[in-house]
Amino acid sequence: MNIQFLLTSLLVVAAPGTGVLHTVSTGLSRGARASLVAAVGCTLGTLPHMAAAVLGLAAVFRTSPFAFELLKYLGAAYLLYMAWGTLRDRGALDPNQPVPERSPLRMIVAAVLLNLLNPKLPIFFLAFLPQFIARDDPSPMLRLLTLSAIFMLMTLVVFALYGMFASFMRARVLSRPRVTAWLRRFFAAGFVALGLKLLFSTSRA
Template structure:
């Protein structure tokens, strides 16, 4: 229960994944928000694999590897800020349920990259998961995999809820062009700020 509660707190706390999912919900509706949540959830998998195989410990021990991952994440967040700021596409109140597969695939890929390039997740799995697995646990690998699966489920549910709420607010936002402009600027600044914070992690 303690693991589940802590995981919930971690997922509810706004970060890059939450920000991306909310942006998808506001700009393209519920379907896009859920797809974004799927992408962010899949982005947890590499960190989970690293944790259960011991790669996370090696990454943490290698300053060069950790710094490389960190600055790749910073660069990608700055790219997200720039892309959001230059986006001039028109928003409509219609939920784009018929999005092209390529668009859905791009949304998933972006969500995956956002979390893959987040070294804080690596630190989370490295420092947090082992606390809930006994040193003499005969099936430690399976136990860590199970806990990681719970974390992924919580991530998806929380992110999808954020996204659906944002999608429900679309009509109020889109009917005001000046709000849309400031919304994009706000998201761009938020992505840039998260990138700057990550740079000094």
């Protein structure tokens, strides 16, 4: 396995972004089990983008400004919705308040949507994965699928570690009301910042 691919993938996965922010927020507010569900959802959210890259469909975003703009606005709107929900849900980071029940399916759907509505991901995978496939590779499609699977596994493991650490810190953090208030604002501001960054992004990879 190409060590450069593994190191680059690790840097990409571990860099703070929408998925990391969501997983950490879930770990702090709902605990270890929920953070693992969020990690699974975020990982599944990369699957359609990888499939698009493998099938060559991501090229549409280079040639169709409308397709990119539509997905961009939907993604930004969803991130702003997540920010609003984070500020509104005061009980999620309050140890004295019961956390509203949320089914694993709903948590997975929410996490999948975060990555699914990011138009930069298919372009990223289209530009990223082919770099690690030799021109004379006898089975380029198999190689592409293998690299994609490794990237997804790495995403799941790293996000799960983020979430588990957040859940471990949960009791220490949630026992301080002032800290929890600032955490809500921090996560909300993070979603807003990511939404605005996406909103003003261009279709270039």
